Amino acid sequence: MAGTSQARRLWFSLPAELARRFRPHADRLATKILDEIQHTVPEYAKPLEGQFGEVIVRAIEQAVLSCLDSIEDLQAAQDRWGKMFHEVGKRVYHDGGSLNSLQAAYRAGGQAAWRYVSGFGQSMRLPVPMLCVSAEAIFAYVDEISSYSVEGYTLAQARATGTLERRRHRLLELILATPPSSPSAVSSMARAAQWDVPEWVTVVALEPLEEQHFVPPLSEDVLLDLEGAEPCLITPVPARDIPVLESEMPNWRAAVGPRVRLTDAATSLYWARRTLELVRAGLISGGPVVHSSDHLTTLWLLQDRFLLEELSSRTLAPFASLTPKQQLRLAETLLAWLKCNGNTVDIARLLDIHPQTVRYRVSQLTELFGDRLGEPEERLTMQIALEAHHLLGTRPS
Structure with missing residues (x-):
């Protein structure tokens, strides 16, 4: 030429x-x-x-x-x-x-x-x-x-730009490392990546819903990884960036972790990913962007299935002698009774059954659990176990 x-x-x-x-x-x-x-x-x-x-x-x-x-x-x-x-x-x-x-x-x-x-x-x-x-x-x-x-x-x-992207990807890895990276290592890489180190951050777990997906126009201070096995991003200004995710990510699902100090970013990512798992399992409902802070009780209750089974087997042991159908019916009634503080009318309205049916079932529960129904600590553990079974759609076997 x-x-x-x-x-x-x-x-x-x-x-x-x-x-x-x-x-x-x-x-x-x-x-x-x-x-x-x-x-x-x-x-x-x-x-x-x-x-x-x-x-x-x-x-x-x-x-x-x-x-x-x-x-x-x-x-x-x-x-x-x-x-x-x-x-x-x-x-x-x-x-x-x-x-x-x-x-x-x-x-x-x-x-x-x-x-x-x-x-x-x-x-x-x-x-x-x-x-x-x-x-x-x-x-x-x-x-x-x-x-x-x-x-x-x-x-x-x-x-x-390619070098900067690689440095920012490495910075993201350092921030989310477990055990945590040293502050000096993060600061050094942040300088190389031209990223101002914030005190607080929010981590968002991402999941593509289609093979072809649009990457939203996010701010320059957002650290983003869309190529890894578990895509995620870190934003120092969630109030600015989360609305963009909600409006500009039709082919993505996102779970927003709790806002934490930068040194706890891995913890925010853990709960964001856990929220995403429960969304996939149908245990948490919501739109394309779900906030873990809206589901703290669910996250806590379903954190450890082994401990849940141990708690259930001890606390709800009286149900073991019943048929599966009886277990579901009385578990439903016991949970309503705990939530409504024993008010028959409220329980009947909640379960959409006759008050007399409520009284009959409560009588059965009294026979099964006896004085434990009057003990605050026992009532709390019963409600925790029953709420977890209710979320999972399982019966207290």
Whole structure:
């Protein structure tokens, strides 16, 4: 491509004698171009110092000489165009310059070059067609070297973005590690990832509902992992980001963990994932975004099935002698009796049965449990066990 570019063909179409006569003006033209760029583009209106300044000055000088070389030889310096101006784009990005200003600098440089060349041509009484070709060559050349710099800039930007993403992913892993990572390790990685360390965070467990899923436009300070086996995110401002999840994530399910200090982020993730498990199991209902804080009792009751079975077998042992149907019916009545403080009318309304049926069942419960129904500690453990069975849809066998 470099050897057959439009700009190079245009330069080569001009007489070689023109290049030899113009060479003494090369340094002066380079100075004019630099002055015009600094006068026109605010970002470059400063002393060009250090490596950045060296690259810019050398690029302008090289641009002028490459044009003259191409007039005399179509294949002259064919590899230098791309490499030089590709490097300019990379250097501008790494020095914090904007792409718009870089492109504006190329336009300003092209205009300055044409003004100087046209003045030279008129003083030399060059034919108008030759001046027209010179103008076309200048602006074709500016477009070409500008495209090289844009490519270098965007490539450097992409590489930096990829590096930043990797650092942020590593930071996410450090924050959620069990046992916890040292504060110094987290702080060091946070600096490398350009992430301001907050005091409080909320962790959200995520689950894609479809293979093709849209990633919501979240804030830059959100740490996000969508590629892992258990996707999640960390937000320092849940009030800002959770509504975005609710409105912009139709193909995701999310469970929001409790708000915690950064050092407890792994705990927030644990409860968020546990909430997501119970949603999948149908034990917690809700929309696409479920908050663990709305289901603390359920999470606590269903935290350990072994302990639940142990508690149930001890507390609800009198049900063991009943048939499965009797167990379900009397367990339902006992739970209602505990919730309604023994009020027959309220129990009947809650269960949608006749008060007399309530009295009959309560009589059966009294025979089974005796004085335990009057002991506060026993009543509490009974209600805990019955609530858990009710959530699970199981019977107190």
